[in-house]
Amino acid sequence: MSSEMLPAFIETSNVERRQNLDEDQEESQKPRLGEGLESISKRQMKKLIKQKQWEEQRELRKQKRKEKRKRKQLERQCQLEPNSDGHDRKRMRRDAVRSPLRLIVDCSFDGLMVLKDIKKLHKQIQRCYAENRRALHPVQFYLTSHGGQLKKNMDENDKGWVNWKDIHIKPEHYSELLKKEDLIYLTSDSPNVLKKLDESKAYVIGGLVDHNHHKGLTYKQASDYGIEHAQLPLGNFVKMNSRKVLAVNHVFEIILEYLETRDWQEAFFTILPQRKGAVPTDKACEGSSCGKNSGRVEGGRDSDSSEEDSRRHGLEPAQEEGKPEKEASTDPTSRSAPR
Numbered sequence: 001m002s003s004e005m006l007p008a009f010i011e012t013s014n015v016e017r018r019q020n021l022d023e024d025q026e027e028s029q030k031p032r033l034g035e036g037l038e039s040i041s042k043r044q045m046k047k048l049i050k051q052k053q054w055e056e057q058r059e060l061r062k063q064k065r066k067e068k069r070k071r072k073q074l075e076r077q078c079q080l081e082p083n084s085d086g087h088d089r090k091r092m093r094r095d096a097v098r099s100p101l102r103l104i105v106d107c108s109f110d111g112l113m114v115l116k117d118i119k120k121l122h123k124q125i126q127r128c129y130a131e132n133r134r135a136l137h138p139v140q141f142y143l144t145s146h147g148g149q150l151k152k153n154m155d156e157n158d159k160g161w162v163n164w165k166d167i168h169i170k171p172e173h174y175s176e177l178l179k180k181e182d183l184i185y186l187t188s189d190s191p192n193v194l195k196k197l198d199e200s201k202a203y204v205i206g207g208l209v210d211h212n213h214h215k216g217l218t219y220k221q222a223s224d225y226g227i228e229h230a231q232l233p234l235g236n237f238v239k240m241n242s243r244k245v246l247a248v249n250h251v252f253e254i255i256l257e258y259l260e261t262r263d264w265q266e267a268f269f270t271i272l273p274q275r276k277g278a279v280p281t282d283k284a285c286e287g288s289s290c291g292k293n294s295g296r297v298e299g300g301r302d303s304d305s306s307e308e309d310s311r312r313h314g315l316e317p318a319q320e321e322g323k324p325e326k327e328a329s330t331d332p333t334s335r336s337a338p339r
Contacts, residue, residue, distance in 0.1 A: 102202035110148035117209035189219035
């Protein structure tokens with residue numbers, strides 16, 4: 001081999017050697033046959049298969065969603081078609097006869113509650129509003145001293161409240177809006193038991209969820225303002241196994257039910273949650289001890305009531321939120337809402 005050809009030969013050999021090294025490295029980096037499969041567990045394999053199936057069915061799911069939307073759209077259109085009598089199906093409802101009775105939720109206890117309880121009160125107010133809108137005899141609904149944490153929470157989580165109808169939402173205290181002689185504060189600490197509702201009056205429910213930390217507060221407020229006070233006649237008709245504390249919405253709904261039936265016992269047993277274990281007092285007295293605390297109800301509200309009631313009555317909230325929290329009293333009103 002001539003000296004002129006030697007450098008070219010050496011360069012070609014070096015190139016071939018580098019190529020062989022690169023190929024060896026690539027081979028070494030490739031997993032051996034079965035090695036990758038052996039390192040994947042059965043559980044991981046199932047997940048991979050499910051993921052693959054999920055991806056493959058993406059378009060099918062999309063198509064199903066479209067069909068569902070179209071079906072709902074058609075159903076809504078059918079609901080809007082007039083009946084044979086010419087009435088709109090969607091708008092058909094019982095003819096409501098408005099009651100002159102005024103029902104006030106007093107929100108002046110904002111500073112005594114933590115955010116968690118403010119949110120519970122908000123849900124109870126939502127429940128009151130929804131029930132009043134669908135009631136046979138809706139009341140004149142007032143929300144007074146509206147501001148602070150409650151208003152902020154409503155602004156953030158329920159912006160539609162500004163469009164609520166048939167409700168008077170006021171930042172003023174109820175004592176500034178209505179005559180003192182027209183007011184009756186519902187509080188379980190009152191020695192006065194309400195026999196019947198006077199529809200010319202305005203009944204105040206304390207909007208407080210306090211877990212019984214402020215017992216007697218609503219009764220004290222009513223006394224300080226020189227306002228008439230009373231407790232609902234719960235003890236005359238009902239005996240409960242659990243704490244005798246009712247949520248703001250329970251008190252509100254009991255009054256709505258009474259306006260329709262004019263029967264306290266029926267109103268109580270229609271509205272009270274099943275978990276309260278409520279029984280008529282006459283049946284409870286068939287046992288031995290019937291008189292203990294039968295005429296007195298502890299003030300306060302059951303803060304988890306609205307969720308159970310929503311399920312029972314088929315309403316939405318709302319939200320919907322996992323396991324209910326421990327039973328808590330929404331005292332002001334509940335205290336305000338004596339039973």
